[in-house]
Amino acid sequence: MTHVRIPDFSQPVPVRFAPAAPSSLGAVFARHVAARSAARISSTPARMIDAETAFQAVIDRASQVAAAxxxxxxxxxxxxxxxxALMNECCLDEEADDVHAGLAALIRGILAVTGVDLPAGFEGLSDRG
Incomplete structure (x- = not known):
């Protein structure tokens, strides 16, 4: 005869809460820059996953800003x-296709007119000076 253990669902289960993720686009991007730098220093699978996860968080948060x-x-x-610009960081360089080159020109123009700067660590728009 085989016995099956049935879990006791009547007892509360302890829940671990992760610390709240940074919510501002600047904080999320700073986390991405740190993770990207760490992955470049030592390209371990864990660091690569962390860098990719951090960049996806940037895309998610920037998408929310753009959709506002x-x-x-x-x-x-x-x-x-x-x-x-942050959503398209990896596409906005001198090797960009026509669509991304146009997007880069539009972003540069808007930044020039508004006087807004891109955050430290931004690696796109390589010809921005």
């Missing part, structure tokens, strides 16, 4: 340009 209401001020427009 249409910008009504220069500051809003600058924030939108930064969000779009």
């Amino acid at each position: 209401r249409a910008p009504t001020t220069l500051a809003d427009l600058g924030s939108l340009a930064v969000a779009v």
Whole structure:
């Protein structure tokens, strides 16, 4: 005769809570830069996964910013340009296709007009000076 153990679901199960993730786009991007730097120093599978996860968090948060209401001020427009730049960081370089080259030109123009800077650690727009 085989015995099967049935779990006792009547007892509460302890739950571990992860610390809250940074919510601002700048904080999420800073986490990505740190993870990317660590992966470049020592390219272990764990660090590569961490870097990819951090970049996906940037894309997710930047997508939320981009999907928000249409910008009504220069500051809003600058924030939108930064969000779009961060979402497309790996595509905005001298080897970009025509669509991404146009996007890069648009982002550069918006940043110039609004006076907004890209965050430290941004590696796209390689010809931005």
